[in-house]
Amino acid sequence: MTKRFLTQFLTIAVMLVPLGLQAQSLSDFQNLTPEERRAYWDGMSEQERQAKRDQWHAERQAMSDEERAATREQMRARWDSMSEEERQAKREQMRAHRDSMSEEQRRAMREERRSRWEGMSDEERAAARERHHAQRDGDKHPGGRRGGS
Numbered sequence: 001m002t003k004r005f006l007t008q009f010l011t012i013a014v015m016l017v018p019l020g021l022q023a024q025s026l027s028d029f030q031n032l033t034p035e036e037r038r039a040y041w042d043g044m045s046e047q048e049r050q051a052k053r054d055q056w057h058a059e060r061q062a063m064s065d066e067e068r069a070a071t072r073e074q075m076r077a078r079w080d081s082m083s084e085e086e087r088q089a090k091r092e093q094m095r096a097h098r099d100s101m102s103e104e105q106r107r108a109m110r111e112e113r114r115s116r117w118e119g120m121s122d123e124e125r126a127a128a129r130e131r132h133h134a135q136r137d138g139d140k141h142p143g144g145r146r147g148g149s
Contacts, residue, residue: 025059030075 029037041049063071082090101109120128 025056029056030078 029040032040044052060068079087098106098109117125117128
C-alpha cells in the first residue's frame with residue numbers, strides 16, 4: 001500500500017508542476033536550468049507555448065530601457081560564465097532549433113531581431129558588432145589571431 005501511495009503521490013506531483021510554473025515571468029523562466037526549462041516547455045501544448053511567448057513579448061515591450069539593458073547584462077553574464085563546451089553545446093542546440101523552424105517562424109525571428117537592432121542606440125550597435133566580430137574571428141582563427149602566423 002505504501003508503494004502504491006508513493007506512486008500516486010509522485011504522479012500527481014509531476015502533473016501539478018507545470019501548473020505551478022504557468023504563471024512564471026520571462027525572468028523566472030530564464031533563471032531555470034536548461035533541464036527545468038525543457039521539462040517546463042515540453043509539458044505545454046502548442047497553444048500554451050504561443051500564449052507564453054505572447055505574455056513574455058508583452059513583458060519585454062513593457063520594460064524600460066534600463067530594465068532591458070539589465071536583462072541583456074544578465075544574459076551576457078550567464079553566457080560569459082559558461083565553459084567553452086557549454087557554449088558549443090548551446091550553439092548546437094540553438095542551431096538545431098532554428099533548423100526545425102518553419103519559414104514563417106524564421107521570418108518572425110528575423111523581424112524580431114531587426115526590430116531589436118533598430119531599437120538600439122549607436123553605442124549598443126557598435127558593441128554588438130564588436131561582440132559579433134570577436135566571436136566570428138575567434139571561431140575562424142584559434143587564439144583570436146588572423147592570418148595563421
